[in-house]
Amino acid sequence: MPMVPDFPPDDPAGDDAVTPPQPEPKKQRGGRDLGAAIGVGLGLGAVIIAALFVYKVVFVGVVAAAVVAGLWELTSRLRERKDVNAPLVPLAVGGVAMVVVGYWRGAEGAWVVMALTALAVLVWRMNDVPQDYLRDVTAGVFAAFYVPFLATFVVMLLAADGDGPWRVLTFLILTVVSDTGAYAVGYKFGKHKLAPRISPGKTREGLAGAAGFAMAAGALCMQFMIDDGQWWQGLLLGLAVAASATLGDLSESMIKRDLGIKDMGSLLPGHGGIMDRLDSLLPTAPVVWLLMAVFVGSDM
Incomplete structure (x- = not known):
């Protein structure tokens, strides 16, 4: 029986052909699709803002x-x-x-x-x-x-009467700014782990960045967006948001580690699931509501 070559007959190079190495696709930090994440984030933001101020x-x-x-x-x-x-x-x-x-x-x-x-x-x-x-x-x-x-x-x-939509927008802005500040400062300067057994990527420097960014945003939001709000109240509000958002993120990470998963779902491309976006927001909502009630009241 004739020997069958182990390369296609129409390939004159045969085994001597060398396939050039293919460049590996670039991966985003954390394995996320950055373009999809930005697109989905902007889309969700547009829907939320439209709903807040239209009806x-x-x-x-x-x-x-x-x-x-x-x-x-x-x-x-x-x-x-x-x-x-x-x-x-x-x-x-x-x-x-x-x-x-x-x-x-x-x-x-x-x-x-x-x-x-x-x-x-x-x-x-x-x-x-x-x-x-x-x-x-x-x-x-x-x-x-x-x-x-x-x-x-x-x-x-x-x-809340009058400035209800602006209170929600303040809550959203401060939570997003806190997360962004933690990521940016932690990525650039982070050296000391915050909770390595729960979330190895979080650092104390990142927490400080979250607090600084959120306090600055809080001062601006309370002064210019909330009826009878004062800038110093925004500083306290921002500090509280940085703490609650970080704790919420760590709590969600703890749940996912216990379950042995990276994301809670895949409904939002580039973000994971709905719960992966709500992790910082859920525990922050009652904190913001309470401080708003203390600072400027909560008439409905």
Whole structure:
């Protein structure tokens, strides 16, 4: 039997051909597609600002949609990685109700719906086997508090008379500026790890950058965007936002490390999932709402 060459017959070079090395595609820091991340960020920003200043109810709908998407991501990852069955249906229904009632009735209404949502989770889970009941309902109550209840404070900022949209915009600006300051300063000057076991990329220098940037932005926002606001209040607000945003980011990182995943989802190209964008925003919302109420009141 004739020997079959191990290269195509129409390739005159055969095994002697040398394939030139191909350059490896460039990777963005953190494995993100920077172009997609910027595009998605600008698109989301445009939708949020339009909803804020055109028709408030639309913004409430945006928050409710983000809550449902975040709950879906969180419960899906819990089921996939830990076999925890936190019931999505009562969480989603209760989450939307929490946001809507929080907007119209404030914190008292949100607490009532939070309690009813927890009760609904307990009852809904009774349809399944008793095994791991306590584990599943505990995860469900945690999800109800972590996503929709904290998000309710965003629409409570919006509900303030007169400058409600500007309060929400201040909250968003300070959180984004804090994250940006932490990234920029940490990338350039970061040497001392902040919490290496949780998030190796975070540094103390980055935290200082977050505080400095957020305090400067807070002073400007409180002085020029908030009714009766003072620049010194903005300094305190910015410092508090830097702390809460960092803690929120670390908390989300802790959850993802426990689950053994990098991102909570893939709905937002270049960003990961909805929960990967809400990590700093959720714990910051009640902090901003409380300080705004102390500084300038919270009339609805």
